[in-house]
Amino acid sequence: MTSLVDRYKNRPNTEEFEIQCLASFCSENRILSKSEVSSQKKSSEDKVIKLNNDCGYMMKRTRTEPAVVRYPRFSPKKDPEKYFHSLLQLFLPHYEDWQLKPESFRTYEEFYNNGAVKCGRDVTQVKCIVDANRALFEKESDKIDRAQQLLEQGVDLEDAWAALCPETEKERHECIELRKSNPIPDEDDSECSIPDLVANPRTPYSIETNHTGMSREEALCLLRSLNAQQSAVFYKVRKWCLEKLLGENPEPFHLFVTGGAGTGKSHLIKAIYYESSRLLSQMSENPDDRSVILTASTGVASFQIGASTIHNTFSIGANVKLPYQPLGDDKINSLRAKLGGLQILIIDEVSMVDHHLLSYVHGRLRQIKQTGDYSIFGRVSLVCVGDFYQLPPVKGIPLYVDPKGVNLWDNNFEIAELTQVVRQQDASFAEMLNRLRVHKKNETLSPNDINMLKQCETGEECDAIHIFPTNAQVDEYNIQKLNKCCPEAITIHARDFARNPETGRIERKVGFHAKVFNSCLDKCVSLGVGARVMLRKNVDVSDGLVNGAFGTVVHIIQRSKQRQKYSPNSTVIEVEEDQVTNDGGLRRQFPLKLAWACTIHKVQGLTVDKAVVSLDKVFSPGQAYVALSRVRTLDGLIINNFKESVIYCNEKIDSAMKNMPRLALENYSNPFYLCNTEIELYHCIVYSVFVSIPCEHYPETPRWSESGRSSLKFKQVIINHNPLSPIIAVLS
Numbered sequence: 001m002t003s004l005v006d007r008y009k010n011r012p013n014t015e016e017f018e019i020q021c022l023a024s025f026c027s028e029n030r031i032l033s034k035s036e037v038s039s040q041k042k043s044s045e046d047k048v049i050k051l052n053n054d055c056g057y058m059m060k061r062t063r064t065e066p067a068v069v070r071y072p073r074f075s076p077k078k079d080p081e082k083y084f085h086s087l088l089q090l091f092l093p094h095y096e097d098w099q100l101k102p103e104s105f106r107t108y109e110e111f112y113n114n115g116a117v118k119c120g121r122d123v124t125q126v127k128c129i130v131d132a133n134r135a136l137f138e139k140e141s142d143k144i145d146r147a148q149q150l151l152e153q154g155v156d157l158e159d160a161w162a163a164l165c166p167e168t169e170k171e172r173h174e175c176i177e178l179r180k181s182n183p184i185p186d187e188d189d190s191e192c193s194i195p196d197l198v199a200n201p202r203t204p205y206s207i208e209t210n211h212t213g214m215s216r217e218e219a220l221c222l223l224r225s226l227n228a229q230q231s232a233v234f235y236k237v238r239k240w241c242l243e244k245l246l247g248e249n250p251e252p253f254h255l256f257v258t259g260g261a262g263t264g265k266s267h268l269i270k271a272i273y274y275e276s277s278r279l280l281s282q283m284s285e286n287p288d289d290r291s292v293i294l295t296a297s298t299g300v301a302s303f304q305i306g307a308s309t310i311h312n313t314f315s316i317g318a319n320v321k322l323p324y325q326p327l328g329d330d331k332i333n334s335l336r337a338k339l340g341g342l343q344i345l346i347i348d349e350v351s352m353v354d355h356h357l358l359s360y361v362h363g364r365l366r367q368i369k370q371t372g373d374y375s376i377f378g379r380v381s382l383v384c385v386g387d388f389y390q391l392p393p394v395k396g397i398p399l400y401v402d403p404k405g406v407n408l409w410d411n412n413f414e415i416a417e418l419t420q421v422v423r424q425q426d427a428s429f430a431e432m433l434n435r436l437r438v439h440k441k442n443e444t445l446s447p448n449d450i451n452m453l454k455q456c457e458t459g460e461e462c463d464a465i466h467i468f469p470t471n472a473q474v475d476e477y478n479i480q481k482l483n484k485c486c487p488e489a490i491t492i493h494a495r496d497f498a499r500n501p502e503t504g505r506i507e508r509k510v511g512f513h514a515k516v517f518n519s520c521l522d523k524c525v526s527l528g529v530g531a532r533v534m535l536r537k538n539v540d541v542s543d544g545l546v547n548g549a550f551g552t553v554v555h556i557i558q559r560s561k562q563r564q565k566y567s568p569n570s571t572v573i574e575v576e577e578d579q580v581t582n583d584g585g586l587r588r589q590f591p592l593k594l595a596w597a598c599t600i601h602k603v604q605g606l607t608v609d610k611a612v613v614s615l616d617k618v619f620s621p622g623q624a625y626v627a628l629s630r631v632r633t634l635d636g637l638i639i640n641n642f643k644e645s646v647i648y649c650n651e652k653i654d655s656a657m658k659n660m661p662r663l664a665l666e667n668y669s670n671p672f673y674l675c676n677t678e679i680e681l682y683h684c685i686v687y688s689v690f691v692s693i694p695c696e697h698y699p700e701t702p703r704w705s706e707s708g709r710s711s712l713k714f715k716q717v718i719i720n721h722n723p724l725s726p727i728i729a730v731l732s
């Protein structure tokens, strides 16, 4: 496989790239995969940069912040040659290795101190170039070097922890005192439960890598916010990581973390992800290795927790069929390069995973890990998180039902159940939701529950998100809103292409393909400035531009070639192309859909302050419960078409859950709770989705023009979007 360093050495020989050092190259550009190259070339050819000697393609990072560059650090005293070689390699622009130490210099250090090179038009001292470039990347390098030296000298690590986190250390000491007078058997009451106190026997020191995108302060807040049940699961996983770190080789674990809607499952796995990545990264020599990955079954769910989808992570196509189709050599090698060191896989919203998909996860992990035996999931530990009482998979058999074939779920997972509802602080509302969760079809709801729900039938008209069971209801509501809110809306027709049987060439089709498959690109997309929209495809998962991400259209560009940025949060949405028929027929269309309303399937995992829920045409178990449990308070819930009969669960869930072995949460309780009887709840800012941005208005043709198809061709739709902010805006 071509390494990043090779790619750097094969960057274009233009003025711009000649003066670029390796660190800037890695941070400012993104290497494109083969599939990305073809799609990007179609849409934005001028942005794709070809590397020399068939080293692939790259693009400048424009949508995201520059990437964080990770590299090994050597001691200038112990390993001066490695130290100066690394400095020159990272920060001195070069194309060949000899340029880092020309023949006339004996050592890298000598070249760094006394060398001069032509950089751009001027001859400049090597030291000046390296120091200037280094300053851009190593803001606190002196402090880090000093901390590293201290660690190497074997300073008292306990003091280091106390200095980093004095409050926690004080609480820890109080706990220890309390325990002396009132001893409680607890496995966590050992030094090894506090990772920062334990030296890793293999590496005397290490610099932790952080793939989670969370700062230490954010992470500490998150960890401290966990309630007693969340904390117990967290400690169970942390204990395993510590054993791994200490070289005790614990057996992989398979955990199913479940609980009703809003019990904080997703919140908990963010904490688990942070801590386990932090700990296990210390075992890896390459900072880019992923020891832990966070995934989810759907695009929306993955965006909520900053994860990627299972399909995307493991290169699994949309149609998952058994027998298992192994991944080809090229693809598996690149997956292995990324995930070869994987130890824990976290899957959120597992209720929407079916047996086939789980088998594919198993197959991919076995291929990646090459364990040489039949151990499940390639000996990777799994944390599956979700609630079977919520939505089942769209296709396929849910994990709690025996598929009468390959069954990797039964007998392989231990269940940990969270029962404390955190989303709804109002106890009576939370308790009612818990009853709705397990309500069976032939049972009647209590009069109190019915009253409470009927009170929500206020008929209030409001701008809050409207949640419907079916796509048809959603479409009808969206069109009504578009007519009302966007008088100058337009309809953009898809452009379909088919193979001409005589010439064999792909040609524009008159009309549309009669039947299309495997595509979310609609025949017609109606849009207007100010319209709320949802993305239908994963355009850029790392950027949060995933299937299900919401936004507001603020501009539509016709036939324009100019690629203008409209606001710091904007992203261009371009026409996508899908193969939609068996004989190679294609469709080109914007991957957008109006989204004043959306289906219940799209809101699983979401927390909102207010929602209008329609219970008309509910068609699956758990659907009504998911819709009703999205809001924090009863006041925020408006119900249309209330029907008691649509609130029901699948009756097989109860017995399947009862048969699963239980994780005894009390064995993993957090010692801090001994002194904190009051559990402090830390309220996180929840991702809120809609915003409208005032913008210039560009007149368009009327949407429902009598002439039928619009002859306008739309070059691009721009989405201005920052995944880290709680706001997504769509420009078109």
Ligand SMILES: Nc1ncnc2c1ncn2[C@@H]1O[C@H](COP(=O)(O)OP(=O)(O)OP(=O)(O)O)[C@@H](O)[C@H]1O
Residues within 6 Å of the ligand: 225, 226, 227, 230, 259, 260, 261, 262, 263, 264, 265, 266, 267, 268, 387, 422, 423, 604, 605, 606, 607, 681, 682, 683, 684, 686
């Ligand atoms: N310990 C906690 N302290 C404070 N807030 C919390 C805590 N746990 C969860 N929350 C908040 O409660 C809300 C619901 O949490 P979360 O989405 O994790 O629940 P969930 O169990 O995953 O729900 P669902 O099953 O509907 O996806 C979120 O706003 C989350 O930030």
